[in-house]
Amino acid sequence: MPLRDHASFGAAFGRMLLRGVGQVYLLPSARAGVVLLGAVAWQSWTLAGACLLGALAGTAWGLSVGDAAGSRAGLDGYNGALTGLGIMAVLAPGPLAWSLVAPLACLAAWFAHAWRGRCAVPPYTAPFVLVTWLLMAAAAGLGLPRAAVAVAADPGWNGAAQGLLRGVGQVMFLDDPRAGALCLLGLALGAPRAALSAGLASGLCLLAASWAGFPADAARMGLYGFNAVLAAEALRTVRPGRWLLPCLGALLSLGLMRGFQALELPPLTAPFLLATWTVRQAALRRAPQARAA
Template sequence: MPRLPTSHPALQSLRALLCGFAQIFLQQSPGCGALVLLAILIGAPELLPGALLGGLTSMWVAQRRGYPPTDIAIGLYGYNGVLLGLLLSLKLPWTPLLPVLIVASATLSSLLLAPWMRRMRQHGWLPAFTFPFVLLGWLLLALLAQLELSAAPPANAPDAPALSLLQLILAVLRGLGQVIFLDSPLAGLCLLFGLRLADGRMALWALLGSSGGFALALFSGWPGVGALAGLYGYNATLAAIALAQVHRNLWVPALGILLALLLQPGFSALGLPALTMPFILACWLIRAGAQSWQQAVRNSAAP
């Protein structure tokens, strides 16, 4: 059987879809994306159809709208759709309503992301990151609450806040998995391998972010069960990866980890699910602060 050339549209679409999964962790490696997909299959296979539907829909909309092919190829129009598919599959059983909501929200995510990216490149806007997912996720969760639709049963959390070395390792791995709503340490390990495949330095920062979340949660007296389930590690993980890609020093990603952790409890006080908003705000604050500092230095140096 003749081999398909690498430029074959089907292979290009598959590569773009896998890159969309990888972009959840701010990577553009199809190998990393394949391991993210495998982690979902390991940790919560019932969520995989929704993730695939969301990623394919957001990518297809970008293609149909004529958005930059390079952006599509590296997965920038896939990850928000994947996350929305995961969130909705977690909250709703498979009924005819679920794919409709996934397709609609994934479509909107691409339509929101495109003008934001254009303004980011032309006018210096802050990066969107997963903001389309967060905004649409909040609206969808509010809608489901108003309609009182039955949610899928939540995954079981660890029973007791034991502090053995094994429990610590498992909690750190769960912190990686919670980025995509998984509490399986094996899925977290799979994600770590995916990050290592894409960029070993990012894998190390992901571990530091998740570890920092676990440590601060225990130090601050936050619920031990939540800490062991990795619920305080995933925003810190994403902040660490995002900032370490831009800053080679240690203190900026470390500051991002701390900010993401300090911001997360505030959403509970507001009655909002945090999702990935603490990570986004931490990165925005640091980016805005750096821009303001650079502007102040330029102004002071001007005659």
């Protein structure tokens, strides 16, 4: 292969990787992916390396099975990127954790590819959730070394502002509000409305959680916002220009998140999935009825 072709493929593959990172927020933008990866690196180089390796493994797997369109759009990379992040959030960084990133990222990419081929409902982050739940069960059953619980840095900002920004950053396991601010910047570079949607969804659920009397420490850590951020973005495109569906999805994800906490189950992005699938299917069923009337 000529040198020019190598360079061209390298640039194209780099864009695929970055779109995969952007698709973590359902945004197929390489520009957003660059800043989002930078936000992860701001908090932890370990998380950034795992995220990039997971995206690389998932994208390479997609290309190896001929899913060029999915790889170009980042659809084969984002569950891998999230899986890489999830592994480092579950297991202590070390040879075992790093050795699992590529195979589990490929497993998540395979699951997403199979889902898209057989089901009209988008998989979103379901492959990441299932793979990470399996890892959590294996880690508990085998007594594997677990990741230490990090204490988030407090930049001294207003608590509500920190909660809002952490709600955006926690999509990628980021609890530093400054990293969350970088995530918002990345979304704004990719699609300004995506940044607006993320900020509003996180803020809405922060207010709702406070009004409902949910644990304040969890609210400040952004744990009630990140599922809402994803639900609002996923539902924003179902009926463009209408904000009712994103708001409904965000609030439903908040209620589901609290339910997972009450049951002491690891939620990951399952509340986002359940809320989005429910609201999306209800909206799509209602649309033909409205046109018929």
